[in-house]
Amino acid sequence: MRIEQNYSLEQHNTFHIPVKTRWFIEYNNEEELQRVLHDEYFQECLSLHIGSGSNLLFLNDYNGIIFHSNIKGVNLVEETDNSVLLRIGAAEKWDDVVAYAVSNGWSGIENLSLIPGETGAAAIQNIGAYGVEIKDVVETVETYNQLSFEKRIFTNKECEYAYRRSYFKNEHNDPHIVTYVNLRLQKNTQFSINYGNLKEELAKYPEITLATIREAIITIRKEKLPDPAVLGNAGSFFMNPLISIEHFERIKKQYPSIPFYPTTENKIKIPAGWLIEQCGFKGKSHGAVGVYEKQALVLVNLGDAKGHEIALVAESIRSAVNERFGIELMPEVKYVG
Numbered sequence: 001m002r003i004e005q006n007y008s009l010e011q012h013n014t015f016h017i018p019v020k021t022r023w024f025i026e027y028n029n030e031e032e033l034q035r036v037l038h039d040e041y042f043q044e045c046l047s048l049h050i051g052s053g054s055n056l057l058f059l060n061d062y063n064g065i066i067f068h069s070n071i072k073g074v075n076l077v078e079e080t081d082n083s084v085l086l087r088i089g090a091a092e093k094w095d096d097v098v099a100y101a102v103s104n105g106w107s108g109i110e111n112l113s114l115i116p117g118e119t120g121a122a123a124i125q126n127i128g129a130y131g132v133e134i135k136d137v138v139e140t141v142e143t144y145n146q147l148s149f150e151k152r153i154f155t156n157k158e159c160e161y162a163y164r165r166s167y168f169k170n171e172h173n174d175p176h177i178v179t180y181v182n183l184r185l186q187k188n189t190q191f192s193i194n195y196g197n198l199k200e201e202l203a204k205y206p207e208i209t210l211a212t213i214r215e216a217i218i219t220i221r222k223e224k225l226p227d228p229a230v231l232g233n234a235g236s237f238f239m240n241p242l243i244s245i246e247h248f249e250r251i252k253k254q255y256p257s258i259p260f261y262p263t264t265e266n267k268i269k270i271p272a273g274w275l276i277e278q279c280g281f282k283g284k285s286h287g288a289v290g291v292y293e294k295q296a297l298v299l300v301n302l303g304d305a306k307g308h309e310i311a312l313v314a315e316s317i318r319s320a321v322n323e324r325f326g327i328e329l330m331p332e333v334k335y336v337g
């Protein structure tokens with residue numbers, strides 16, 4: 001177990017904000033986690049479990065404990081004629097898991113290529129891209145309740161997945177720490193390629209395979225999104241809003257070219273990036289905070305931006321979109337502090 005005091009989180013958040021945490025605790029297995037959860041001194045402290053910080057915005061130094069898992073490993077625990085079940089340590093880098101599945105010919109997560117972060121967080125966030133969400137393949141999620149210390153294995157249904165939502169993100173529920181994620185992947189390849197410009201990109205390849213889908217998605221994402229290692233960011237800052245059909249019809253009268261995606265809940269999903277672009281923010285900078293020139297949904301740290309400066313720009317975007325479209329954008333990024 002690694003325990004650090006007054007530790008910089010600059011390398012633990014993709015905005016690269018150099019806040020410090022009072023304690024940083026990284027455990028290597030479930031036994032170490034249990035030990036630290038039972039420690040009376042640490043029980044008194046405020047705490048937050050992080051992955052690689054690619055969806056976090058630290059506003060201040062953290063006066064508590066930042067937990068981080070170092071539980072790794074991808075194990076094949078069951079194999080049938082049609083599928084495999086993988087048990088994956090929460091600290092496994094998500095994109096390494098995708099690469100491993102694709103190289104073995106197992107389908108289901110290839111569309112989730114190059115999403116930053118760790119596997120435990122992926123199951124909490126219900127990560128999604130190109131028409132696929134991790135909920136489509138999650139069998140169970142292994143957790144520890146941070147208050148009762150009990151181990152609980154959640155079935156897919158118990159995870160209460162919805163768009164970028166899960167049981168674990170609901171602040172009314174007890175905090176749970178994810179230690180392993182069990183994914184069911186298919187051996188017979190069923191591709192999902194009808195979303196966005198994926199089909200067009202795939203037309204450049206001689207055939208459609210898991211490997212070419214992964215490659216095409218990586219190409220598109222690299223063109224569209226800034227690499228956090230080069231330009232600090234946390235991906236989409238806001239969630240794509242869902243609005244009623246009536247509301248959508250009203251906006252469409254004024255903006256006939258508005259992009260939209262009908263959803264199953266009788267709602268219309270509008271790309272938040274388009275709304276922000278219409279309000280004139282795309283490519284603009286406000287001090288050290290930029291709105292990425294290729295995708296207005298991404299806020300970037302142009303140098304030494306502070307967390308609260310990024311939050312201020314996000315707030316002015318929210319009010320502008322609300323004023324013009326009557327739509328309230330909700331941050332996808334979690335504010336800490």
Ligand SMILES: Cc1cc2nc3c(=O)[nH]c(=O)nc-3n(C[C@H](O)[C@H](O)[C@H](O)COP(=O)(O)OP(=O)(O)OC[C@H]3O[C@@H](n4cnc5c(N)ncnc54)[C@H](O)[C@@H]3O)c2cc1C
Binds near residue numbers: 049052
């Ligand atoms: C360039 C870029 C592109 C992105 N593209 C996408 C995309 O296409 N689709 C998408 O869905 N997301 C996307 N994201 C967002 C981000 O990658 C995901 O939300 C990712 O799952 C976060 O993983 P993380 O390990 O960085 O988690 P963190 O940001 O560290 O944490 C996220 C949440 O999970 C909690 N958490 C983390 N690990 C654990 C654990 N083991 N136990 C309990 N709680 C935990 C944290 O408390 C926090 O609430 C993108 C981000 C970036 C920077």
